[in-house]
Amino acid sequence: MSPGNGTLVQRFIEGEHLSSLSLLDRGREIATVVYRGTVFAGTVAICFERVDDAVAVHRWVSGFCENLEYSGFIAFDFIVDETGTAWAIECNPRVTSGAHFFDSESLAAAMREPSSSSEIPFKPGRRMQWAYSTLTEAYAALFAGRFAEFRRRLAAMFTAADVVWSTRDPLPFLLMTPMSWEILWPAMTRGLSLGEATQRDIAWFSEAETAVSQRPGEP
Numbered sequence: 001m002s003p004g005n006g007t008l009v010q011r012f013i014e015g016e017h018l019s020s021l022s023l024l025d026r027g028r029e030i031a032t033v034v035y036r037g038t039v040f041a042g043t044v045a046i047c048f049e050r051v052d053d054a055v056a057v058h059r060w061v062s063g064f065c066e067n068l069e070y071s072g073f074i075a076f077d078f079i080v081d082e083t084g085t086a087w088a089i090e091c092n093p094r095v096t097s098g099a100h101f102f103d104s105e106s107l108a109a110a111m112r113e114p115s116s117s118s119e120i121p122f123k124p125g126r127r128m129q130w131a132y133s134t135l136t137e138a139y140a141a142l143f144a145g146r147f148a149e150f151r152r153r154l155a156a157m158f159t160a161a162d163v164v165w166s167t168r169d170p171l172p173f174l175l176m177t178p179m180s181w182e183i184l185w186p187a188m189t190r191g192l193s194l195g196e197a198t199q200r201d202i203a204w205f206s207e208a209e210t211a212v213s214q215r216p217g218e219p
Contacts, residue, residue, distance in 0.1 A: 013089075015081040018054055019045070020061050021098025022075070023107075025114035027068040032061050033101045033122065038156050039134050041194060046137065047129035047156045050101050050122065056086040064088075071114065073099075100128045100163040127160035132176055134160070136194075 022032040034054040037045025051057075057078050065074065075098065077090040099107065103121045110117035138153035165173040177184070187197040 013079040013081055013087050015079045015087075018051060018057055018078045018080055018086075019048075019096065019098065020054075020057055020076045020078070021073060021096050022061055022065060023073055023110060023114070023120065024065055024068065024070050025117070026071050027066055029062055029065050030110055030114060030117050031102065031120035032058060033098045034058065035098055035101065038127070038160075039129070039137055039153050041133055041137055045097060046133040047127070047153075047160050048097055049128075049160070050126040052126075054080070054086075056080060056084050060086045060088060097128070097163075125161050127156075128163050129157060129160035130164065131157060131160075131162035132164070132173070 016036070018034055018036050020032055020034045023030045034051045034057050035045075035048045036051055037048050039045070039047035057076075057080065060078070061076060064076075068074075070093070072093065073095045075092040075094065075096040076088050079087045079089055081087065101122050103123055106120045110120050134153060134157040138150055138157060141147075141150040141153055162173070164176065183194065183197045186192055186200065187194050190197075192200075
């Protein structure tokens with residue numbers, strides 16, 4: 001790689017990966033949660049825990065958002081280096097898994113009437129997960145012979161609350177597999193990971209990967 005050829009190079013930052021989710025009302029920060037992934041499916045955190053002492057991240061989010069005329073959810077990914085400096089590496093102006101840490105009724109009220117909301121309390125407990133996916137990743141480690149990682153993922157699953165299962169409304173959990181068939185089938189039959197299968201309509205793959213993943217005649 002040579003300078004001046006139009007390539008942008010970003011300095012590599014070593015440190016802890018943290019994520020944030022905020023709800024804003026015309027730039028006013030109503031609530032922010034900071035969390036870290038503990039089990040991943042590819043690059044997507046499926047088991048995550050709230051981080052309450054991420055002062056640098058909270059300061060960065062507050063300073064950035066106060067200059068926005070933006071209403072709605074906004075999420076950031078950070079690398080926090082060894083000096084405690086928070087480096088923002090990605091922004092997503094949408095809801096993310098951080099929403100599961102907020103009290104559901106308070107979050108709904110703030111979304112309906114953001115101008116009259118000043119804060120949103122957290123749910124009890126610091127660990128949340130998509131248990132179905134966490135179990136799948138635990139089995140993946142087991143079948144790959146990574147027994148220590150299998151035990152770690154299984155332990156994480158048993159110490160986190162599932163965000164889908166509810167005794168009052170069990171159908172979303174029970175129907176997850178059949179309703180995910182459009183993702184599961186290409187993953188099972190075309191050699192795609194679950195992450196690739198979920199992003200077929202938004203992600204770019206190389207020509208070789210596309211040729212393998214597509215059915216004959218599929219655009």
